[in-house]
Amino acid sequence: DTAVSQTPKYLVTQMGNDKSIKCEQNLGHDTMYWYKQDSKKFLKIMFSYNNKELIINETVPNRFSPKSPDKAHLNLHINSLELGDSAVYFCASSRRDYRVDILGTEAFFGQGTRLTVV
């Protein structure tokens, strides 16, 4: 009964390859995210989707392309992988916080995908 699940957990691949990470949430949340955590442990948002619509697209190389087939799924496809893409990628989801009328609070994270590009 995992709330936010992402696959694979580990991904080792060569430079130049294309890979995808999948994420699913069963919490009924409307908003889903991709975060990247680098080697210095800094967690930074990459993308956010609300009800399948892209609402946040940070300065991320266009080799990264998110896709949300429905509000419970958010996948991340990465083209032409580079060494610097090595990191842990976390999927997350959140609900609307009516106390402050702000979308996207109290995020629940998946277990992360540890991507190593060699």
Add this chain to the structure above:
Amino acid sequence: RKEVEQDPGPFNVPEGATVAFNCTYSNSASQSFFWYRQDCRKEPKLLMSVYSSGNEDGRFTAQLNRASQYISLLIRDSKLSDSATYLCVVNLADRGSTLGRLYFGRGTQLTVWP
């Protein structure tokens, strides 16, 4: 300048100690505040929300000072199981929008020793 600044530590304390972490945020329009906990090689998990003047949950007390743009987390009677990285998080909506986003600090590492 980063949205959220934290002392990275590490903090090494004995069991039973009281330890406090601080965090500052740069944008006064930030609307909600959280502490997350991240264990080694695990995902971040919500520890506590901080919505008004602060709140307490067992051994954990979070305080918010909007005037100083400062958030703190106090852990009393530290347990070995408290060893983790504690992430300060603020939620900030884009101007004129309800579309908020979470900004994470780099985290403060805590080790509790027996």
